[in-house]
Amino acid sequence: MKKIIYFLIDLFLLVAAVFYSVFKLKKVSGTCWEYNDYKKTILLGNGPSLKDDIDKVIEESKESEVYVLNYFAVTNYFLKIKPEYYVLTDRMFWSQNANEDIKKDNEDLYFHLDKVDWRMNLICPESGFGWISNRLKGNNNIKVLKVHSVNIEFKTEKINLFALIKNFITPHFINGLVMVLWHAIYKNSKDIEIYGADFSLFKEYYIDQNTNDLYTSASHFYKNTKAQDNASFKYPNETKKMLHTRLYQQWSSFYQMYLLSKIAKMKQIKITNLSSNSFLDSFERSK
Numbered sequence: 066m067k068k069i070i071y072f073l074i075d076l077f078l079l080v081a082a083v084f085y086s087v088f089k090l091k092k093v094s095g096t097c098w099e100y101n102d103y104k105k106t107i108l109l110g111n112g113p114s115l116k117d118d119i120d121k122v123i124e125e126s127k128e129s130e131v132y133v134l135n136y137f138a139v140t141n142y143f144l145k146i147k148p149e150y151y152v153l154t155d156r157m158f159w160s161q162n163a164n165e166d167i168k169k170d171n172e173d174l175y176f177h178l179d180k181v182d183w184r185m186n187l188i189c190p191e192s193g194f195g196w197i198s199n200r201l202k203g204n205n206n207i208k209v210l211k212v213h214s215v216n217i218e219f220k221t222e223k224i225n226l227f228a229l230i231k232n233f234i235t236p237h238f239i240n241g242l243v244m245v246l247w248h249a250i251y252k253n254s255k256d257i258e259i260y261g262a263d264f265s266l267f268k269e270y271y272i273d274q275n276t277n278d279l280y281t282s283a284s285h286f287y288k289n290t291k292a293q294d295n296a297s298f299k300y301p302n303e304t305k306k307m308l309h310t311r312l313y314q315q316w317s318s319f320y321q322m323y324l325l326s327k328i329a330k331m332k333q334i335k336i337t338n339l340s341s342n343s344f345l346d347s348f349e350r351s352k
Contacts, residue, residue, distance in 0.1 A: 112263025
């Protein structure tokens with residue numbers, strides 16, 4: 066009986082997704098830079114293992130298109146790699162209600178983005194498109210692309226996969242690397258390599274025994290700032306984030322990557338996880 070109920074719910078949601086997608090059939094919009102046909106696409110997460118792999122990435126990037134995300138621009142490697150794609154997914158990168166520590170980090174981020182002197186596409190959700198476009202309008206080298214998210218998730222895996230491959234829905238972009246990989250698949254990259262995808266954040270949370278606030282230890286290949294360490298609060302007066310919420314988000318990140326691995330196989334796209342240390346087990350590994 067439960068399976069029948071779940072199926073009927075999924076069927077209803079699928080019809081809703083199809084109807085909604087009529088208005089958002091094109092999932093990415095905006096004028097973008099076009100590049101030569103690269104044989105390989107490199108996706109960079111910001112996990113600690115990237116420290117060990119970065120020299121190899123710099124060499125490989127000379128003949129590959131590269132995606133980076135979040136605060137990668139503040140590192141010394143940004144100007145060495147000169148990525149073709151930059152992805153920002155979290156609203157903290159454009160929200161004016163973020164706490165002062167995050168605003169300080171973002172000032173540094175956009176200061177470095179202002180210096181981009183090569184053709185680069187920046188990808189963000191539609192909720193951040195207006196603010197980011199306005200902030201970067203002085204740099205003609207950056208084209209800002211808008212992702213139209215349709216966040217509907219079904220109980221049945223087969224329906225999830227069907228809706229994803231037909232572009233009725235998008236994954237839940239709970240993790241920046243999910244949007245990075247989704248976009249690479251969306252534009253039909255055929256040979257994808259992933260670095261810095263540690264996906265180890267779930268084991269790095271800890272509770273301050275005096276304040277009972279949730280924090281995370283160093284989880285990036287660059288040094289965390291104060292704002293990036295605090296996992297309880299990003300915005301003034303927001304509801305405190307609890308550990309079970311963060312762990313559920315981690316589970317969702319793994320599940321979205323699993324679904325994308327299935328989509329890639331259906332589209333005959335090769336994905337290799339070359340991270341020297343990773344909990345992401347959805348893709349082939351090679352070192």
